[in-house]
Amino acid sequence: MTATSLDPSLLADGLLSPLAAREDRSRGFGRGGQTLPGAVPLYGGAPSPDLLPLTAIGRASADLAADPSALAASLQYSVPTGIGELRSWIARREGVAPERVLITNGAFHGLSLLFDALLDRGDQIAVEDPTYPLIFRDLQHHEPEVLPLTLTADGFDLEALQARLEAGARPKFLYTVPDFHNPTGFVTPAEQRARIVELAEHYGFVIVSDNAYHSLGFEGVEVPADYPTDSELVVHVRTFSKTLGPGLRLGWLVLPTWLVGPVTRLRANQDQHSSALVQAIVARIVGAGDHAPLDGGLAAVAERARTAYAERFDLVTGILNAQVPGGIAVDHRTGGIFGWVRVRDERIDLAAAQQLARARYGTDAVLGRFFFRDRPEDDRARVRIGISHLAPEQLRSGAERLAASLADPEARR
Numbered sequence: 001m002t003a004t005s006l007d008p009s010l011l012a013d014g015l016l017s018p019l020a021a022r023e024d025r026s027r028g029f030g031r032g033g034q035t036l037p038g039a040v041p042l043y044g045g046a047p048s049p050d051l052l053p054l055t056a057i058g059r060a061s062a063d064l065a066a067d068p069s070a071l072a073a074s075l076q077y078s079v080p081t082g083i084g085e086l087r088s089w090i091a092r093r094e095g096v097a098p099e100r101v102l103i104t105n106g107a108f109h110g111l112s113l114l115f116d117a118l119l120d121r122g123d124q125i126a127v128e129d130p131t132y133p134l135i136f137r138d139l140q141h142h143e144p145e146v147l148p149l150t151l152t153a154d155g156f157d158l159e160a161l162q163a164r165l166e167a168g169a170r171p172k173f174l175y176t177v178p179d180f181h182n183p184t185g186f187v188t189p190a191e192q193r194a195r196i197v198e199l200a201e202h203y204g205f206v207i208v209s210d211n212a213y214h215s216l217g218f219e220g221v222e223v224p225a226d227y228p229t230d231s232e233l234v235v236h237v238r239t240f241s242k243t244l245g246p247g248l249r250l251g252w253l254v255l256p257t258w259l260v261g262p263v264t265r266l267r268a269n270q271d272q273h274s275s276a277l278v279q280a281i282v283a284r285i286v287g288a289g290d291h292a293p294l295d296g297g298l299a300a301v302a303e304r305a306r307t308a309y310a311e312r313f314d315l316v317t318g319i320l321n322a323q324v325p326g327g328i329a330v331d332h333r334t335g336g337i338f339g340w341v342r343v344r345d346e347r348i349d350l351a352a353a354q355q356l357a358r359a360r361y362g363t364d365a366v367l368g369r370f371f372f373r374d375r376p377e378d379d380r381a382r383v384r385i386g387i388s389h390l391a392p393e394q395l396r397s398g399a400e401r402l403a404a405s406l407a408d409p410e411a412r413r
Helices: 008-015 054-065 068-074 084-094 107-118 135-142 158-166 190-203 257-270 276-286 297-323 350-361 392-407
Strands: 101-104 124-129 145-152 173-176 206-210 234-239 251-254 328-330 338-343 382-386
Touching: 054 068, 054 276, 068 276, 084 101, 084 251, 084 276, 101 107, 101 257, 107 135, 107 206, 107 234, 107 251, 107 257, 145 158, 158 190, 173 190, 190 206, 276 297, 297 328, 297 338, 297 392, 350 392
Parallel strands: 124 145, 124 173, 173 206, 206 234
Antiparallel strands: 101 251, 234 251, 328 338, 338 382
């Protein structure tokens, strides 16, 4: 066995592809920082462990293991689109033919397939501003021209979008999170959804509806129907991650007919298919095919989660409003797994408070500026707080620590 004497950096320069060698230009959530032992970060983004359907997953796994022929089938190669019984269950839920459903390894995988299918280098795309910044980790490989679509507390500036379209802008797609928007919590009103569909069909761009939180609305919040799948310019991107657990790596796309073939071919050429074993387990949990839903199925899991998240949202925002000088403002208490808060006292320096939170108080959160692309004046006083990933007492501790960092005199401008 021999060891190479070559310089690893020279190997990288000579052997890496341009894509692999390119510097990561996505901002993400900024640079991470060192936190104290026992820190309670408020990043969020994942379900709380106490709300995961552990019993149902155990029962589904045992049921599958007790059927040797079904277990053996789930350990073989499958088809790129996904197992039939789960696709049919999704199709009934979405109101489409099963042929339009493609099982994916979560929502981000579905988005990656769509980007590959739709984009050439330099194409225009329309993106909400603010928006979920991690999509740009994949989008950067296509080097698109980004057209920010301003999203305020009252909704989209659709007049500005229409003006750009009339002036010649031709985005390939509009990326949107219509229900319980990440980060703001905004729910796109029905009339705005209808107007966006009109613009899409007039100017020929695809609406990519990334609706990961659609089943997590708080009690009393009315949510319009998603963008209509009878339009050939609408794609639904979905995931089981926010309810059944992200470790399953399972989601789906609902595609217009003209995109089914291209996206399926791309998928087959990349990783062939999602885990047939995981699909078989999830099919049993949700009640697909001949199976009865376990422990109430997906609806019961989502009901428990949204009730708990509403309580945790109120817990965190209540602590911050009471303990941060000047209090906070919350534009939307609607659902989902994040709180988007504005610190009222403009003298508080969020960047300084974050450093204090990491080094002195043992917590962290995501600064609002990482979600904006076109409006830096709107980012100074906002922070996104995860409310789904921790049990209530941990959330209480994290919120009190964050409030202390924001109240610290060293966080004043």
